[in-house]
Amino acid sequence: MDLLPTEEQQQILDTASNYLGNEFPVQALLTTAQRPRLNHDQLKQLAGMGWIGIGLPDTLGGVGYGLSEEALLFAELGRYLMPPSLVGSVLAARTAAVRGHDDLAHAILDGTLRVAIATQQSSAPATISPTVTGNFLVFEAEGADYIMLTDDGGAALVALSDLQQVSQERCMDPTLDLTCWRGDNTTTTCFVTADQDAIFLRGTVLISAMLLGIAEATLQRSVDYAQAREQFGKPIGSFQSIKHYCAEMSIRCECVRAMLYYASITLQQQPSAGPLDTSSLKALAIDAAQENANTAVQIHGGMGYTQEMDIHLFVKRAQVLESLFGSERFHLRQVLSAAAPP
Amino acid sequence: MNLDFTEEQEQFRERVRDWLEENKPQESRPEDSAEGRAFDLAWQKTLYKGGWAGINWPQEYGGQGFDTFQQLIFLMEYAKSRAPGDHYRFNGLNLAGPTIIACGDEQQKQTYLPPILKGDVIWCQGFSEPGAGSDLASLKTRAVIDGDDMIVTGSKIWTSWARFADWQQLLVRTDPDAPKHKGISWVINRMDNPGMEIRPIHDMAGGTDLHEVFYDEVRIPVKNIVGGINNGWKVSMAQLSFERGTAFMPSQIETWNRMEDLLHLANQTRLEDGRLAIEDDHIAYQLAKMRAETRSLLAMTLMGISRNERTGMPGPEGSMLKLFQSELYKRISILSLQIVGAERSRLSGMASEWPKMFLGSFANTLGGGTSEVMRNIIGERHLGLPK
Ligand SMILES: Cc1cc2nc3c(=O)[nH]c(=O)nc-3n(C[C@H](O)[C@H](O)[C@H](O)COP(=O)(O)OP(=O)(O)OC[C@H]3O[C@@H](n4cnc5c(N)ncnc54)[C@H](O)[C@@H]3O)c2cc1C
Numbered sequence: 001m002d003l004l005p006t007e008e009q010q011q012i013l014d015t016a017s018n019y020l021g022n023e024f025p026v027q028a029l030l031t032t033a034q035r036p037r038l039n040h041d042q043l044k045q046l047a048g049m050g051w052i053g054i055g056l057p058d059t060l061g062g063v064g065y066g067l068s069e070e071a072l073l074f075a076e077l078g079r080y081l082m083p084p085s086l087v088g089s090v091l092a093a094r095t096a097a098v099r100g101h102d103d104l105a106h107a108i109l110d111g112t113l114r115v116a117i118a119t120q121q122s123s124a125p126a127t128i129s130p131t132v133t134g135n136f137l138v139f140e141a142e143g144a145d146y147i148m149l150t151d152d153g154g155a156a157l158v159a160l161s162d163l164q165q166v167s168q169e170r171c172m173d174p175t176l177d178l179t180c181w182r183g184d185n186t187t188t189t190c191f192v193t194a195d196q197d198a199i200f201l202r203g204t205v206l207i208s209a210m211l212l213g214i215a216e217a218t219l220q221r222s223v224d225y226a227q228a229r230e231q232f233g234k235p236i237g238s239f240q241s242i243k244h245y246c247a248e249m250s251i252r253c254e255c256v257r258a259m260l261y262y263a264s265i266t267l268q269q270q271p272s273a274g275p276l277d278t279s280s281l282k283a284l285a286i287d288a289a290q291e292n293a294n295t296a297v298q299i300h301g302g303m304g305y306t307q308e309m310d311i312h313l314f315v316k317r318a319q320v321l322e323s324l325f326g327s328e329r330f331h332l333r334q335v336l337s338a339a340a341p342p
Numbered sequence: 343m344n345l346d347f348t349e350e351q352e353q354f355r356e357r358v359r360d361w362l363e364e365n366k367p368q369e370s371r372p373e374d375s376a377e378g379r380a381f382d383l384a385w386q387k388t389l390y391k392g393g394w395a396g397i398n399w400p401q402e403y404g405g406q407g408f409d410t411f412q413q414l415i416f417l418m419e420y421a422k423s424r425a426p427g428d429h430y431r432f433n434g435l436n437l438a439g440p441t442i443i444a445c446g447d448e449q450q451k452q453t454y455l456p457p458i459l460k461g462d463v464i465w466c467q468g469f470s471e472p473g474a475g476s477d478l479a480s481l482k483t484r485a486v487i488d489g490d491d492m493i494v495t496g497s498k499i500w501t502s503w504a505r506f507a508d509w510q511q512l513l514v515r516t517d518p519d520a521p522k523h524k525g526i527s528w529v530i531n532r533m534d535n536p537g538m539e540i541r542p543i544h545d546m547a548g549g550t551d552l553h554e555v556f557y558d559e560v561r562i563p564v565k566n567i568v569g570g571i572n573n574g575w576k577v578s579m580a581q582l583s584f585e586r587g588t589a590f591m592p593s594q595i596e597t598w599n600r601m602e603d604l605l606h607l608a609n610q611t612r613l614e615d616g617r618l619a620i621e622d623d624h625i626a627y628q629l630a631k632m633r634a635e636t637r638s639l640l641a642m643t644l645m646g647i648s649r650n651e652r653t654g655m656p657g658p659e660g661s662m663l664k665l666f667q668s669e670l671y672k673r674i675s676i677l678s679l680q681i682v683g684a685e686r687s688r689l690s691g692m693a694s695e696w697p698k699m700f701l702g703s704f705a706n707t708l709g710g711g712t713s714e715v716m717r718n719i720i721g722e723r724h725l726g727l728p729k
Contacts, residue, residue, distance in 0.1 A: 001345055001411060003645040004652065009343060068343045223725050238728040243721035244714070250725055251662050254645075255638045262641035265345050280634035287631075332630035335637075336620070340602055 003261050005072060012054075012065075013072045019049070020080040026217075026310050029081065034175045036142065037083050040114070047111030052089045055202075060097035061105055067202060068264040071209040075260070078213025081175060081317055084324055085140035087206045088117035088148040091199050095148070095157045098197050099190040104157075108146070116144035116160065118181070119323045120151070128156050130191045132183040135166065139320070142177040146189070150325065155199035156188040173316040198267065201278045204325040205264055208278075211285035211321050212256045214314045218289075218296040219249040221311065225300055236299075245295050252288035259284055266341075276338035279331040286328045289318040345644075351411055358419040361392055366425040375551060379464060379506045382430045386461030395459040396435065398588065403443055403451060404459045410651050413588045421595030428592070430503050434458040434465035436589070437581055438511045441528070444580045445569035454509070454530065466507035466533070468498040468555060469578070475500075476715050478513075479522045479575060483557060485514035485529070487564060492516070492529070494560045500709075504553035505540045507533050512562075517572050526574035530566040537561070547701035548689075590663045594643045597671050600699065601636040604674060605629060607693075608681050619681045628677050635670050642666070658724035665716040668706035675700040 005013060024037070038046070046052070055070035056062020070090065077086060089108055092115040096105035107113045118136040120126045126134020128149050138147060141160060149156045163181040171178035192199055223246055226237030236242050263277035293314040297304035304311050322328060347355070365388055371381050389395045397416050399405020408416065428435060439458045442450055457463045474481040483496025494514055504510070510531045517525030533540075537560035542550040569577035608619040608629055619625050646659030678696040679686040685693040686700075707713045721727040 001347060001414070001644065001648070002651070003343060003345070003641065003648045005343055223727065226727055235728050237721070240714075240718070243727050244717040246725055246727060247665075247717040247720035250658075250720060251666055254659065254662050255635070255642055255666065258641035258645040259638040261343055261645065262345070262638075265343060269345070276637065280637045283631065283634045284638055329627075332627060332634070335634045336605075336626055336630040 003258065005068075005261075009069055009072055012069055013076060016051075016073050016076040017079075020076055020082070024080045024082065026081055026313070029175060029313060030308065030310060035177060036140070037081065037175050038086075040111075040143065043089075043114060044111035046086075047089075047109060052086075052093055052111065053109040055090065056094055056097060056109075060094075061102065061109060062093070062097070066264075067205060067268050068261065070202075071205055071260055071264040074206045074209035075213045075216070075257075078210030078317075078321075079217045080213070081313055083140050083176060084207065084210060084321060085115060085117045085144070087203055087210070087324070088115040088140075090206065091150065091155060091203050092146055092148045092157050094197065094202070095155050095190055095192050095199055098192055101190055104189070113146060114140075114144040115157075116141045116147045117324060118147055118149055121180075126183070128154060128191075130156075131185050131187055132156055132158060133185055134183060136163075136181050136183070137169070137323070138179050138181050139171070139176050139324075141165075141179045141181065147181070149188075150200045150203055152194060152200050152326070154191060154193040155197075155203075156191045158183065158186060158188050162186050171320070173313070173320045175313065175317075176320065198271075198274065200325065201267055201274060204278050204282050204331075205260070205267060207321050207325045208256070208263075208281045208285035209260055211282075211289035211318065212253070212260055214318050214321070215249070215256060215285070215288040215292040216253050218292040218311065218314050219246065219253055222246055222249060222292075222296045222299045229301070242299060245299060249292045249295060252284075252292060256281070256285045256288045270341070272339065273341040275334055276341060279326075279334035279338065282326060283328050283331040283335060286318075286322045286331075289314075289321065293318045347411065347415070351415060354412055355415045355419060358394075358416050359423070361394065362419060362423040362425055365392055366423055371426050371429065375506055379430055381426070383461045383464070385426055386431055386459075388461075390460050395461075396439070399439065399443065399455075399459070403455045410588060410647060414591060414647060417588060417591035418595065421592050421599070424599070427596070430464045430506060431461075433467050433503070433507075433511070434463065434509075437467060438465040438509070438530075441511065441577060441581050442530075442568060445528075445577045447568075449565070450530070450568060463508040464503060464506055466501050466503045466510045468501050468504075468510050468512040468531070470500045471497060472499050476712060479526070481513055481515060481526065483512075483514050484518065485516050485527065485562070487516070488561075490564055491561045492564055492567075494531075494557045494562055496557050498555045498557075499553075500543075501540075501553045501555050502551050502709075504533065504555050505542060509533060513574055513578065516567075516574075520572060523575045525572055527571050528568050528574035528577040529562055530568060531560070531562050535560050535562065546704065547698065549702075588647060589660075590643050590646070590667065593667050593671075594639045594663075597639060597667055597674070598636050600671070600674055601633055604678050604681065604696075605633065607678070607696075611681055611683070613683060625677070625680055628673075632670065632674050632677065635666075636674075639663070639667060639670065658720060661711075661716045661719045661724070664710065665713055665720070668703075669713060671706055672703040675703040 050063040053062035058064035093105050093108040116138050118138040121135045128151050147158050163183050166180040166182050169178040229236050259281045263281040266277045267274040296311050396405030397408045401407035471481050485492040485494045512529050512531045516527040537558045539556040541554045543552040611619045649657050682693045682696050
């Protein structure tokens with residue numbers, strides 16, 4: 001038993017973190033165009049480093065690591081506000097590969113094809129089966145070829161050209177493109193049931209990892225600011241109300257990181273504990289990201305309320321990520337009905 | 343990153359499980375304090391005879407010298423079997439004993455360690471004073487050297503189990519002129535020493551295990567100082583190095599057990615309006631949230647243990663787990679009152695364990711460092727925020 005990254009895993013994490021820090025600093029979003037966060041060439045570059053196929057077995061054309069490595073990578077992607085459509089790419093490659101669409105999987109794995117990610121509109125539930133019907137709110141459809149649609153019953157990969165665009169929307173998160181699309185008994189390119197492969201639960205883990213990245217990034221910014229900003233002749237971090245906010249934020253990070261590691265293992269090894277752990281993880285990750293980001297605004301004072309700092313981007317992203325792969329309420333329902341693990 | 347145990351470790355788990363199944367007391371621990379003491383000592387004797395006493399103590403002092411994973415497995419199985427908690431045995435096994443192992447001289451080790459493991463004695467801790475709670479280092483109980491003895495005068499408060507204890511780890515001020523952390527000594531004191539007066543305090547949960555202890559020119563041999571005169575602050579910090587992640591295993595599993603019991607209760611208990619408690623959205627939401635948090639407590643404990651294993655040092659997880667667990671436990675107990683409804687007022691009868699848990703839960707966010715002090719420690723030592 002060892003619930004920390006191995007040396008090899010730590011290396012994956014460090015490499016990702018360094019690369020993202022150099023190529024995709026969050027600061028850049030304050031001065032340059034905020035969209036797209038990831039253009040076609042950049043996606044190909046990430047794909048070239050094996051990031052899309054990192055958790056896919058090599059027999060299926062992937063890099064051959066597992067969900068734990070994928071989760072480590074996505075925590076870093078979340079920290080750098082990289083688009084959640086990357087989760088779409090990872091799951092799409094898996095769905096295609098599991099279904100034997102090797103060429104399609106390959107084109108997704110090398111970044112040739114772009115995949116968007118969607119959530120159902122809460123007012124009108126959709127059906128996701130070998131055909132899809134209903135309205136979907138789609139992130140990053142701009143320039144995408146496919147779209148990944150999932151719910152707890154299964155996962156569908158659909159060509160965007162087979163769906164109809166209903167509208168262009170404004171996204172709360174200015175770094176993301178948001179549109180509304182409709183399917184009407186639309187045939188999917190491939191469909192995998194939850195029993196065949198836990199695509200939805202894997203996506204839940206990866207989105208949770210991105211939420212952890214937000215929770216940690218906003219903690220780090222808050223601690224730095226609390227040390228630097230002075231009022232009443234001392235750093236605001238010496239005031240207990242600020243210090244105790246930070247302490248609570250750091251516990252949330254510890255809690256979600258531990259749960260992320262734990263669930264990334266149990267989902268692969270103990271299918272019976274998978275749903276309890278994965279849903280616990282997502283519920284806790286949503287809470288941590290949102291509480292930490294929202295608290296970070298308060299700690300930064302008036303500056304936190306402006307677009308001159310990046311805090312607002314994390315606040316907004318934390319909301320977007322709750323809408324993908326099940327809300328807090330959805331996952332808490334699952335937590336409540338899950339059987340106790342052995 | 344893995345949750346695997348070796349085949350050898352799994353065999354060890356079997357051995358622990360079987361032994362506990364056969365040997366754990368069948369009756370529950372008596373509520374009466376004197377009977378509780380007898381019960382605890384008897385159980386310790388059974389553990390000793392079975393070869394399970396002092397799982398984290400080195401073998402040369404009669405302990406089992408288990409490695410971290412064996413300790414972890416033992417504690418998991420122990421808690422799962424719902425064998426009795428440490429109760430009065432806590433201090434000797436987890437605080438005084440380990441401190442003597444770390445800082446005591448040979449004579450002290452020979453004299454004081456074996457009786458703890460054999461279940462002959464109970465220890466208590468005389469640290470806090472009326473004027474020195476969170477600010478422990480401001481303690482005033484004075485010890486004046488007089489030949490081979492110290493003469494101790496002052497008072498302690500919140501001494502758990504004092505009137506049922508045989509020995510005590512006591513912090514006294516041996517140098518009133520030194521800076522406050524530098525003039526303290528850690529000494530061993532007999533609880534039947536002349537000049538002491540012990541008065542029980544009634545706690546809000548109805549217990550009388552807390553005490554005030556008064557010292558009026560009490561003579562304690564100088565040779566009972568552990569770790570050197572005026573070195574007591576460092577000695578008491580040495581205890582912390584024993585508080586590796588495994589120390590949290592029992593309370594983590596206890597919290598999980600209570601959580602699962604409460605979930606079970608919510609599936610059976612009807613509210614005033616006839617619905618099952620679990621069907622109430624507000625209750626369901628909170629139950630689910632706390633179940634998720636309780637699950638993460640296990641993951642946090644294991645991550646903490648892994649970190650200790652790698653660095654050999656206790657990390658920030660100690661304060662984090664203490665704070666997280668004690669606050670969560672309190673919230674679970676408060677939620678239970680909503681589920682038992684009007685039964686909340688009854689301290690007798692079937693559902694009384696829940697209001698009792700509620701009353702008792704306040705102890706954990708105070709004792710062993712308050713939640714606020716834990717947040718200070720996390721903010722200052724772990725995050726590096728200024729004092
Ligand atoms: C059930 C129980 C068992 C105990 N057993 C023992 C025992 O066996 N031996 C022993 O020696 N002691 C024991 N204690 C004492 C325990 O360690 C103290 O109660 C604890 O350290 C707090 O001290 P205090 O009660 O004086 O509260 P105070 O220190 O007076 O605190 C009062 C309030 O002020 C807050 N506060 C204090 N300082 C700060 C600060 N710097 N920043 C922010 N907030 C602050 C506290 O958090 C608390 O809310 C026990 C206590 C309990 C409740």
